[in-house]
Amino acid sequence: MDYKDFYKKLENKELKIAVVGLGYVGLPLLIELDKYFDVIGFDISSRRIKELKNSCDKDSNVETEDLKGLKCLLTSDKSDLKKAGFFIIAVPTPIDNHNIPDLGLVESATALTAQNIPENSIIVYESTVYPGVTEDICIPVIERESGFKNGKDFVVGYSPERINPGDKVNTLTRIVKVVSSQDDESLEIVAGVYGKIIKAGVHKASSIKVAEAAKVIENTQRDINVALVNELAVIFSRIGIDTSEVLEAAKTKWNFLDFKPGLVGGHCIGVDPYYLVYKAIELGYHPEVINAGRKINDSMSEFISRQILKNIISNSELKNNIRVILFGLTFKENVSDCRNTKVADIYNYLKNYNIDVSIYDPLALKDEAKEHYGIELIEPDEIKDMDAAVFCVAHDKFKEMDLKDLKTKMRTENPMLFDIKWIFNKEKAKEAGFRYWRL
DSSP: OOOTTHHHHHHTTSSEEEEEOOSTTHHHHHHHHTTTSOEEEEOSOHHHHHHHHTTOOTTOOSOHHHHHTOOSEEEOOGGGGGGEEEEEEOOOOOBOTTSOBOOHHHHHHHHHHHTTOOSSEEEEEOSOOOTTIIIIIIHHHHHHHHOOOBTTTEEEEEOOOOOOTTOSSSOGGGSOEEEEESSHHHHHHHHHHHHHHOTTOEEEOSSHHHHHHHHHHHHHHHHHHHHHHHHHHHHHHHHTOOHHHHHHHHTTSTTOOOOOOOOOOTTTTTTHHHHHHHHHHHTTOOOSHHHHHHHHHHHHHHHHHHHHHHHHHHOTTOOSSOEEEEEOOSSSTTOOOOTTOTHHHHHHHHHHTTOEEEEEOSSSOHHHHHHHHOOOOOOGGGOOSBSEEEEOSOOHHHHTOOHHHHHTTBOSSSOEEEETTOOSOHHHHHHTTOEEEEO
């Protein structure tokens, strides 16, 4: 391939960059690239494109002002991709019901893109995958759909996304970007494109497989660390000591890792380890630590649900028609995304014991809650005559709540407050009139 003047053409806007997939990964990337390059933003959903053209992001991953300032072409017409020469594919890579990687979206996005690439294109992937997917699965799809030959007519690269939804501090441009490609020449172009927008700089991985592996172990490591403190929380619960107090004491040592127990859902930490497990098993190795971490974290919603039920039953004030309010449905704090949330497990568990359960979440999208879980979210004025409150998600809006005001919405003299995310001070909760429990 002839890369001569390729990057210069991108800088001079003689060659376009196309971002394929405008979700929580692709959209922030598009906004930053739009500041320096001629960009095309593509998504198969015409509804999504219409929403973005109206300067609206229903997931609230970017600011409205950023959308209003976009100069790029937003389109769901795949033929518009023919105008680009540098492509970035940023689509989800979920797992199926058996925890097996589902590469359907990345393969279909690859095929669609390949059908519209010109000769001498560079295609970079951001989707989280196990080592080998980009070269062993995606390249054959590109060759089949485009009729081009890898290494002669196109090359591929990989730059794993490091977006942290809801985080206003560690944003796209402030996190070092790992970049990789098939050869040194194209790597310089990929590094140049990302280096233009990433203030924190780029790290050039020695190969695509190394970059793929680096991404998938980031969340695997975090998953295992959270699993450890989750298991400790279960043990300390049986001993009868406060996990928070134990960790406060332990982290006075300089090298103690500060992780907190909790629910592990979403589309990253709760998913990515299974990609590495799948590849390991394919190679004849059955990972024990990774699987153990996943098993522990997946079981926490049931453990928490049992603790809630146990405490409610032991409260002599509570008899029949027990009413419980869950605060938060999203998979993490300060986001609207409720995909793969473990709060739904708690909701269903309590429902199975004929408890009247409601959920209030000011950020979650009502239509998505209904579509994915059959849950009707309630409004603030519907929070009344409750017997117990369960804080499942640490939204900033919940941290600002007045517990004395919340107490007025309870009908029990000494209502239970379950603080899964350690939002409130235990003593202040008791002063407000609550019986307090935390994970």
